[in-house]
Amino acid sequence: MVSDPAPADPAPGSAFARNIPLYYLFQFVRGFHFWLPIWFLFLQSQHGLSYVQIGLMEVLFGIATILAEVPTGAIADRFGRRVALGFGALGFAGATVLFALLNFPALIVGHLFMSITRTLMSGSDDALLFDSLRQLRKTDEYERHAGRASALATASLLAATILAGPLVSVLDFRTVIIISAVGMGLAGLIALSLREPPRRESDISGDGDQHSSPRSGTAVVNEIRIGLRIALRTPQVLWAILFGGILLATLDLPEFFIQPFVRSHGVDPSLDLAQGLTYSSLMLPSFVGLMAGAILAAPLAARLGERWSLPAVFIAGLLVFIPLLLVDHLGLVASLALLATATAAVHPLAGGYINRRIPSDQRATVLSIFSLCTAVMITIVIGSASALVDAFDFRAGFTLAFALLAVGGLILYTTWRRAHLRQSPLQTSA
Secondary structure, eight states: OOOOOOOSSSHHHHTTTTHHHHHHHHHHHHTOOTTTTTHHHHHHHHHOOOHHHHHHHHHHHHHHHHHHHHHHHHHHHHHOHHHHHHHHHHHHHHHHHHHHHSOTTTHHHHHHHHHHHHHHHTTHHHHHHHHHHHHTTOGGGHHHHHHHHHHHHHHHHHHHHHHHHHHHHHSOHHHHHHHHHHHHHHHHHHHHTSOOOOOSGGGSTTOOOTTOOOSSOOSHHHHHHHHHHHHHHOHHHHHHHHHHHHHHHHHTHHHHTHHHHHHTTTOOTTTOHHHHHHHHHHHHHHHHHHHHHHHHHHHHHHHHHHHHHHHHHHHHHHHHHHHHHHOOOGGGHHHHHHHHHHHHHHHHHHHHHHHTTSOSTTHHHHHHHHHHHHHHHHHHHHHHHHHHHHHSOHHHHHHHHHHHHHHHHHHHHHHHHHHHHTSOTTTOOO
């Protein structure tokens, strides 16, 4: 397990204390995704796309993520997580503008660019937070800070959701989407003001990490090679990545369809202000669920420990899924909110588990492998479910996700549990 450094002089670590509030501010500002509650309807209403066409766009988005995820994580390990976060956010802002202004099929370029720039931030944010806490000798607080930051991001997304419906009714889809780029651009500037913590085990005194790698060979390809080796040769990390990935890919699937699901029940924000307000109010429970899940992750980990926290989310997700399989009613937004709660808890729980078992040298790379595996699973699930929804109904897509969660989740949980129990007593917590 990775341990905290024990510098003789605590002053160097304290210099990274300002990273924590700045990290909170970064997550809060970048959370103003006005485009997120309306993008599906934008593609349907403005461009006339079907579920299959939108699903194929998401497949392309997933493929771009898959191809870019690990290389961008290695770039962050090589050149700095602060730089990756800053340029990733600024690039995402530009991609959002392209997505709003271009017509189909050219807008796919903006959509793909959103995917690539998002991968620059994926893993880099978690790595920077963990290594900042490591300098402060507070890595045991990772879940708490990661959960709070995620909750702040969801709070700003919540505000964006409240405003998105009314804004669409007063303005239009394109203008509302472009407004999102402003917040992301500002988040990029905040990220560049963060202080880069040491990224090499050789730069961190007093660390006896068994996985530490030499400073030589810092080329991006070598970062990828070492990161893959760490993930593949550390069973508890590998199976935690896969188990967390299947949870994220399946629990989040119903949320992907929430916008057309709500509109299928007669609520369209583009019609008038009243409809816009109603639409936003129906989007709110899911985003409240995301915020609640992020906040509850730390107390859940503290109460149940590493061994039982993710399985608890797995079981809860299975139970909450059941109403989606039985009825087609607008009241199911409550079930979608509970699934969002479960989804939001997975990332800090799995991230904390993985972070404590990997070295700083390739932290962003290994975390990007986690994101990569999740992206592969999401791409498969969304592509398949979109075809089922287009051919049948929403319940067909939900049933597929439930089946994958039940079967795949059980297999991966069992394998991860065995790997976790095989750790030495010094490595195993809870």
